[in-house]
Amino acid sequence: MGEPLLEVRDLHVTFHTEDGVVRAVNGVSFDVSEGETLGIVGESGSGKSVTMMSVMRLILDPNAQFTGEVIYKGRDLMKLSKRTIREVRGAEIAMIFQDPMTSLNPVYRVGWQIAEQIRAHEQVSAHAARVRAIELLASVGIPNPEQRVDDYPHQFSGGMRQRVMIALALSCSPSLLIADEPTTALDVTIQAQILRLIKKLREEFGSAIVLITHDMGVVADVADRVAVMYAGRLVEQGTKHEIFNDPQHPYTWGLLGSIARLDGPRPRRLATIPGTPPSLLSLPDGCAFAQRCACRFERCFTELPPLLSRDTLLSRDPMPNGHLDACHLTSAEKRAHRAASLAKERT
């Protein structure tokens, strides 16, 4: 892969609310290289959406506080002026959201909405923007784009609307596309269409993609690398082969084990992770997963495990790449525990 396009360094996002301080993102660091697809998986409350919304500085809550760096093509996005970040949004980094039903403005025609983004960043005439909108609609597989360009969002089905969103996002050829649960609200056959479209467009446009999802199947299909988040922290990251074939963190095992799969024989019972995720208002010291972890020991409760490559105890490089996980267990212990839990599943 190429140079890192996006480098997130020790990002913390907290919200000061009436009930206390919500620590939504706690020291998240990762890279995205040019042209690669990073899948960020996690459940609700893991902080995955807040992380990426913060990258685009879309969180406008006056009670939110941000520390850390988000370096994109050499510039720290957190330090840019409002005017400059606007130039980045849409043109360099684009985002598509989960619910296509509500993500488009209902009172404007879709062609107009696409043209609005183009003209916000480029000096083109209304006519030229419209022509481009039609081309974009065609490239995302919308039939009769010349007519459909003048339709309103509610005249499209869910899958079609998501295609429109994708067309909109790609209209200024961004280098990075952030997709926040883009297929969660769609039927499974439509999801397959959209994922195939994303893969095709990835080839054409060459954009890097950050795909946020809770569905490990989607990640296995589309991503190159995977980052697993829990309670606002990264607990494991690596290539998708590493994550699926050699997962190191107990939470990842739990996540993979609890999926009701179609491939393979049916287990007697689904492996579960007992308990529920901790409240972000009162995160424990030490590992946030310790409470629910079957392999926990003393140290887990007192010391926050750093995100490290499993073969190095001391990291020489402040941000090593490769297969990292945040767990105090040694590699040998992890292997043993993992084997034990898999055996349990099969009986």
Place this chain on the structure above:
Amino acid sequence: MTVLLRASNVQKYFPVGRQMLGRASGGRSSGPRVRAVDDVSIEVRTGETLGLVGESGCGKSTLGRCLVRLHTLTSGSVSFEGHDISGLSRRELRPLRREMQMVFQDPYASLNPRKRVGTIIAGPLRIHRQGNRTQVRDRVAELLELVGLSPEHVNRYPHEFSGGQRQRIGVARALALRPKLIIADEPVSALDVSIRAQVINLFDDLQDELGLTYIFIAHDLGVVRHVSDRIAVMYLGKIVEIAPAEDLLARPVHPYTEALLSAVPVPDPELSARREQIVLEGDVPSPVEPPAGCRFAPRCRYATEICAAEEPPLVPHRGPGHLAACHHPLGPPQMTTA
């Protein structure tokens, strides 16, 4: 093997658009209608879990509700334990409601936020006058334990619980009257993945302990496969295939089933990269005025003329337990049909 519930040629249509004063009947008026359930015949056997799977607009939720008479049928009949319940009035249905209960999808919307959890679970008991106050209280505590919650929580409000816990409360409520049949309508779709497994295991355990029969409605094939003995696949108001779960998975007969199975992303990168995925073109069509002939024909890669002309009947293929409605049923998986 006894049949607990039998549906014969059930139809449920909804009228579309404005209704002038009083045409609220099951759609016998003229004008376009949403044919949510269109001539479905199915039986549910005692002690089994029947999975109903399909995408939006296929009619699975509507069918579920028709089976427990939460809708009046447009035509057709439903019989429970041999008794025809299709034409019964609400009063006549009341005692039957004890035998059939429902668990709903949204754990945030299906519990009254203004009532305490104990009151919610006791609700069915009170409505059917089951026991005095002490007995009700004891039963509620028993139910909470049964679903894995602490009886101490009886005085809390729903918002004090997580989604998974709320769903458990919904299950406890459904079990209060010791029903024979539970219809679970997307009970885990709104839950996080790791919580989903907990609730699915709960359903499993309860079935073993209490001898329940389930109709499990979901769009997630993985979940349906895990819980079901038999699976019925629906498309645009019709059942296109029904078979024992493993059979359906390993040897699908209907092209839609094949496409559905293929569309589900599999959490295994090598397998995902290797397999040939069938991606259906076009949208899930609207159940208003469905196409003539086979409803899946417009999107089917194997369709021919007969498919658009004649609706295929639901008949056995590969053995009596495995039915499908297709003019070109798929052969064994190794063959690729043109």
Place this chain on the structure above:
Amino acid sequence: MTGFILRRTLWTVLVMFVITLLVFVIFFKTPGIDPARSLAGRNPSPQVLAEIRHQFGLDRPFPVQYLVMMKKLFVTRDLVSYSNQGQQVFPEIVAAAPATLSLVFGAAVIWVVAAIGMGVAAAVLRGTIFDPLLMIIALIGISMPVFWLGEVANLITQSKLHGTPLFSWVPPLGYTPLTQNPVLWFEGLIIPWITLSVLYIGLYARVLRASLIEIGNEDYVRTARAKGLTEQRVLIRHTLRTSMITFVSLFGLDFGVLVGGGALLAEVVFGIHGVGYLTYQSLSNLDLPVIMATVVYGAFFIVLANTLIDVAYAWLDPQVRIS
């Protein structure tokens, strides 16, 4: 759209029919009341009573009475006010209309502009002290009754401070038609305009602010920001545009009510002889024909306003057009 408009027009006609029927039943068929006496005003002579009975067909069957009434109201428009020495009602209303329209239009312009300004400012300045400050001002505006505020205004501008250069230009209470003397028309209406609009500015600013905040959290506004649009554009083209749908609906209703005679209190306080003033007078004098006519006139305008709002709504929100 045309189908939509046609359907709404038919509904309007139907609603008007029901309203006139209701008015008729209330005024003519309330048990214990002799409509002839009510129509005749105070101390009627037997001849007048007899004439009324004949004119209005009070000895004929119910539907005929209704039709006679409708004929007098809409067709021949020769309804006569007996307590007012046989003055024709309709010319009176027509003569009073321009005053009401001037008052209401002017106030409407002021209140719409000011409310949008205030509502937008409060939403944009959310989190600072100006937001609650503006909303308190709005609340004060809502809390001051028009008749009280009007009298206070008169007290200040007509007597106490009338001598000062600040208010010496204020003419005595009353209405001067625009065609007669534009300057005087304006001077005579500016204080009433402001007084009448104060209530509505408060109301609409609060509604708009709430709407803006709510819509500001919508997904499509987030998308608009993600597109890299300026905050100003997001506010005006996306947030405000959709908030206007509610605003316009409410405005149409209030405007219709006011034109139909709802500005009664303001008209009386400021001596503007508009339709509201006429209604007030007729109520004091128990002048039934005038009351009936103003009620029907008012109802007509409210129904018309409703229909226009529905059409405007469909224009503003494309999703409504399909149904």
